[in-house]
Amino acid sequence: MKVEIIDGTLLKKALVGAAKFLEDNKEEVNSLNVFPVPDGDTGTNMSLTMKSSIKQILDLEEYSASKVALAASTGSLMGARGNSGVILSQIFRGFANGLKDKETIDTKILAEAFKQAADTAYKAVMKPTEGTILTVARECGEYGLTIYKEEKDILVFLKKVIEHGNIVLNKTPEMLPVLKQAGVVDAGGKGLIYVLTGAYNALTNDKAIELDFFKSDISKKLIDHGPIETDDIKYGYCTEFIVNTKYNDIDSFRKELSIQGDSLLVVGGEGLIKVHIHTNNPGLVLEKALSLGELNDIKIDNMRYQHNSLISGANYAETIKHDIEEKEEIKEKKKYSFISVSIGEGIDKVFKELHVDVIIPGGQTMNPSTEDILNAVEEVEGENIFILPNNGNIILAAEQARELSSKNIIVFPTKTIPQGISALLAFDENLTVEENSKNMEEAINHVITGQVTYAVRDTEFNNTKIHKDDIIGISKGDILATGKDITEVAIKLIEGIINEDTSLITIFYGNNLSEEEAENLAEKLQEQYDDFDVEVVFGGQPLYYYIFSIE
Template sequence: MRRWLAMAEQTLANHSDRLNAINIYPVADADTGTNLYQTIRAAAQAVADLEPADVGVTMAVAGRAAMEQARGNSGTLLSVSLVAMAEPLAGARRLSGPLLSAALQRAQLRAWSALSEPMPGTMLSVLEAAAVGAGSVEGAQSGDESNQALAETIDQAVCAARAAVILTESQLEVLSEAHVVDAGAVGLLLILDCLRSAIVGEPLQEDLMDGLSGYKVQDPNIALSMPEQEGVEVMCSITLTPLAAAGLRMELDAMGDSVIMSAVSEEADETGAYPWRIHVHVPTAAVALDAIQAVGDPSNVSISALSAHADEDAHELL
């Protein structure tokens, strides 16, 4: 797990510029590569020197760190996935095909449910395809804990994920018109191939990116050619009861879009409240912050302009 996350951090650093260049959905703010890199970096650093009791603990620590430092839609969904993957792995001393299949299945269910308006043609579709691919392996179904079954499971997950990435271009109109695949989907594919590399002890697949529309180095920066976006992205952490969280989600849905809410852990405090990570796109930060502060005390607040043309310092941490 530590090797996987460290490799994913380096790989996303190498690919972030190209991912940013094709980032046009849900908004063309040209930061998906950067957001995924910074999110996975938080996860990798959190476990770099960890000597955990089991695989689940490693993933839980990584997921929680990623959740607290998540950036953007893609980073938030990635962190939700990591947190969810940890649950079936609790107590496991090593990864196996059946456990990996269960982890991917849990991750895709949690990621789809975290979004108020989930859409196919995004990293959600790729995560779902990876889970289906992993679950199709006989060893994963029969409980085979051999290394061979684990290798077959991750191979099928990556193969299915790549096919899903190719499909994203035809699933969303904005991608079809721009002749590009979804940036978050490609980023997730790279992360999954890093997991494959860590499991089977082979380099990343050199032909993995071949044929992905818009992803050649010489392809234009599509994001910068799109109309400038208005509004801001607001992210924060907050502790709420499930009922209060549901009410806040409804308010955020009414005032903005790209609403993502997910519990950071399944451990409630003495009042029955859970820690949540919130993400929303709104016309102004004030409208979201007013609604959030009305129900709790937010922390780790992040505000970013939704524009590929925004200055580097347009991102604020409060």
């Protein structure tokens, strides 16, 4: 079998195959997490990002190579989850740029698109690290440029690029000592190889790819809302669509639509504008959009009868359910609004008490997408919006949301729940944005976070052998304590992270521990450090027995 040209239909098949192969192998990618903790989610995040791409592709009515690539870019951009998902979305963005205005693809165009994909991803990361998915992407792109003249068969070309990518992937432990210590290759790089391999497999297979793996995410589901009061719904039609356009003044279009309803989301990039609005006149909204270009992926749902209709996707269903049940409120403009990512009933309560406007469920194993964050941004009315990711794997998605929104957004690089809480405690309504930003950043730097969880596999870290199900204590990217007893590991961890400035230890205990167990730990710590204040707070977080805030 020989393939010298890929058209839009074949590219669609390749990308669907890529998504399926990644989905089939996501758990292996998850298992490559450097830390043996129960929240390795690189494979899951990349797979969900890919599925968002495929959703956009399947909604296309015509399939030129450029339009398929552009749809994949838009879908991945909005659905990106975690750092690996955001980087993958940037790879697709560069790939789409490389295929701009191309009806078909040969090896030369494909090689150049691969190179542009890697370049775009590198630019999106402030401090690119070698030995990661970025390295694998760059090496694949550069290698492709060296062989495309001699390899006109795209299947042979792809096979050679994948083989080279695997060689590079296997070298990542030599580039990153932390990978070598853990005895794994880079998870994101492995995920990218699965994407390329899945595309190759699809192109070599004459059979159509079954979408069963995808139906749970894109198929319509019956949601039993029960009786819903609809009299107070001011705008009855949830309207969504995408505009294919060269029009770039997103702000003006957003203002033009703002008088037509509420819950407005208008984002654009690379020739597409995505719109979500609740309105009483979807026809008028669509007419205004048609003046800018062609429309696709149009969805109009009557929210007054939403409980009897079929809606797409579990996450989207929950959003719509919230929209239906929420009464129309007159929102007053204010100077500041806060959005915080949180996981756990008790931690949610703490953030609400600190006046967070919108809490996005998420954290370890549950990284919200760029679109989830954008939807939260549209809910708040502050002139200045502070976003607290509270997880290092969510920061890139938050920054991507900031770039897509026209609102004034400040993303604080909070990597833990205690950092997010400390930042909020340092906030003063009467200060300027600059003054608050400075104070909140200082607060982030003055809090130390410790976490106690369990190992999901055997490994060796910093010359310490760790066995599956061992209890481990973590702080600042290091495993500082291991053992079989949760309390003993917790105390050992605290010993390793307190310093001469410590005066307060706050214990957030998870949903797998009792208050009695947490109080018992607090008593032991109080006996050992009688000049410290020790507080116990129900966090309700899964997977992590304890989260410590040391101040």
